[in-house]
Amino acid sequence: MRPRGGIHLFEGSYRAGTPPWDVGHPQPAFVRAADGFRGRVLDAGCGTGEHALLAAGHGLDATGIDTSETAIERARAKAEERGLRARFLVWDALDIASLGDRFQTVLDCGLFHVFDDDDRARYVESLGSAVDTGGLLHVLCFSDLVPPGFGPRRVSQEEIRESFADGWIVRSIDAARMDVTFAPPGIPGWFATIERAGDPVGYA
DSSP, rough: OOOOTOOOHHHHHHHHSSOTTTTTTHHHHHHGGGGGSSSSSEEETTTTTTTHHHHHTTTTTEEESSOHHHHHHHHHHHHHHHTTTOOEEEOGGGGGGOOOOEEEEEEEEEEEGOHHHHHHHHHHHHHHTTTEEEEEEEEEEEESOOOSSSSSSOOHHHHHHTTOOOOEEEEEEEEEEEEEEEEEEEEEEOOOOOOOEEOOTTTO
């Protein structure tokens, strides 16, 4: 499915070179969590594929989706170069249900924090339509401890808990470094682990 109007598009950033979030390796928080990945894995907003490939390297069935065709092309090239099997699709994370698949693990590195309030709610609903009960969502996002200025909106722990209040259980939210190209030491982030609890009214 091609991305629809209103979704955040980053194709221009990839065509211009290396975006600030494309650090060329998995984020340390996901590396630490990788032994807990299970079942079919979805990397939502996968960029050039580092986290889907991390899951594939653990022997899991991994799918990465992103709105950027250039990012997906680079992800496919990485998979081939590394001899790993993963599926990469140009797809809208606000319509994951249209994939027609179910997932037990979802990885979100830097996608949740780009949405405005309306699209954030749509995104959570989209996730709920495709994650099995008991499935785990791992989110790494900008923290509200990052000073105002360059980059996406800052996110508080309260916002994460409020966004996933219905149909989910927030298991943990931990401080985590988020690697970016413009600040070599990294910036403050939150790493949340959230469990799909069931199918309340409003979820497919």
